[in-house]
Amino acid sequence: MVNGIVLPIKKVFSLVDSKITVEIKDDQRKLQGRLVAVDEYLNIHMDDTIEYVNDQRGRSLGTVVIRGNNILSIQPNL
Amino acid sequence: MVNGIVLPIKKVFSLVDSKITVEIKDDQRKLQGRLVAVDEYLNIHMDDTIEYVNDQRGRSLGTVVIRGNNILSIQPNL
Amino acid sequence: MVNGIVLPIKKVFSLVDSKITVEIKDDQRKLQGRLVAVDEYLNIHMDDTIEYVNDQRGRSLGTVVIRGNNILSIQPNL
C-alpha cells in the first residue's frame, strides 16, 4: 500500500450496499443497516436500520440519514 | 444505484415539502414538521414543527431553522 | 417554491432587523433579541439581547456575537 493514496473514506465507499455498524458520538446507541450512500463528510444514508442500545436490539428505524460529524465510527458487519 | 452518484444529501433534498423527523444531538427531543428547505450542510428550515420529548408530543414551534451540525439524523415520516 | 433555491439561511437573512429567539446547544438558555447581522455559518450578531433560562426571563446582555456552530435553532418571534 502506498501512503496517502487509499484514504479512510475509500474504505467506507467500499462498504456501500453492505451491512455496517455506525457508532454514534456520546450515545449508548449503535445503528446497524445497509449503507446506501456516503459522501466526503461521512454523512450516511442507511436503510433497514436497526437501533442497538447497549448492544440490545431496539427499534427498527428504516431509512435514516445521519450527519457525519456526529458519527464516531463505522465498521463493516462480519 | 451507482455508488458515489446518489449522495446522502440527495435523499434529504427529496424530502422537501414532506414531513420529516429530526433527531437532535445529545438531546431527548425530536422535531417533526414539514421540510421547507435544506442546504449542503444539512441546515434545515422546517415549518409546522412539533417538539417530541421522549416520544411524547410537546410544544408547537412553528417555523424553525436548525443548524446542521447539531442534527444527529433525519428520517422521512411514514 | 422550487427546491434548492430558497436555502435555510435565506430564511434567517430575512429576519435581520426583527426579533428572534436563539436556542443554544446543550444549554437551558435561549437568547431573545434583535438580529443585527448573520453570515453563512449562522454566526449571529444580536442587540437588545435578553437571556431566558428555562423560559424565565434572566439578564439583559445587550450586544452579543454568537458562534454559529453552538446555535441549535433560530426562530422568528411571533
Next chain:
Amino acid sequence: MVNGIVLPIKKVFSLVDSKITVEIKDDQRKLQGRLVAVDEYLNIHMDDTIEYVNDQRGRSLGTVVIRGNNILSIQPNL
C-alpha cells in the same frame, strides 16, 4: 444598515484592542481580557486575560489563544 454587508465577524473585528468577555461553550467560565487578534473562524488571541467562574473572579491567565469553535459568545465590555 444594508443586510448582508455588515457581517457578525466585523462586529468582533471592531473590538480589537478593547476589552471583551468570551463565554466558553459548556463551561461555567468566562474569560475577560483585551482582544489582540481575531480571524474569520473567531479564533481569538487575548492578553491580560482573567478567568471568571460563575461570575467570581478567578485566575489571571495572561496571554491565551482560544479556538473559535469552543467559543459560545463574545461581548464588548461596558
Next chain:
Amino acid sequence: MVNGIVLPIKKVFSLVDSKITVEIKDDQRKLQGRLVAVDEYLNIHMDDTIEYVNDQRGRSLGTVVIRGNNILSIQPNL
C-alpha cells in the same frame, strides 16, 4: 526544523502501517491498532483494533473507520 513545513498531520502520515493509540473525545475509551490510512481531516482507518476502557483491555473491533473530529489525540505506540 523549519516552522510551518512539517505539519502535525505529517507526523500522523508517518505512522501509517505502525501501531497507534487513538484517544476518543469525551470517552473513557482508547483504541489501539494498526493505522491503515489517514486523511487531512484526521479521519482514520485502523485494523486489528482493540478497545481499552480505563486502560483495561476490552473488545477486539477489527476494522474501524473513525471520524477525525471525534478524535482527541493520536500517539505512536512505544
Next chain:
Amino acid sequence: MVNGIVLPIKKVFSLVDSKITVEIKDDQRKLQGRLVAVDEYLNIHMDDTIEYVNDQRGRSLGTVVIRGNNILSIQPNL
C-alpha cells in the same frame, strides 16, 4: 499593531519549539510540552508531553498529535 494582519494563529506559530500548555475541551486535563508543529486548524504536534489533571502532574505522554477542534486554549508557558 495593525488589525487583521496579526492573526491569532500567528501567535501560536511563534510558539513552535517552546513550551506550551494546551487546555482540552470538556476535560479536567491540560497537556504541557514542547510545540513541534501546528497548522491552520490548530492541530498540534507536541513532544515531551506531560498530562496535568486538576493541576496535578500526571503521566508522561511523550509524542502526541492533538486535533484542533478539541483544543479549548493554548498558552505559552512562563
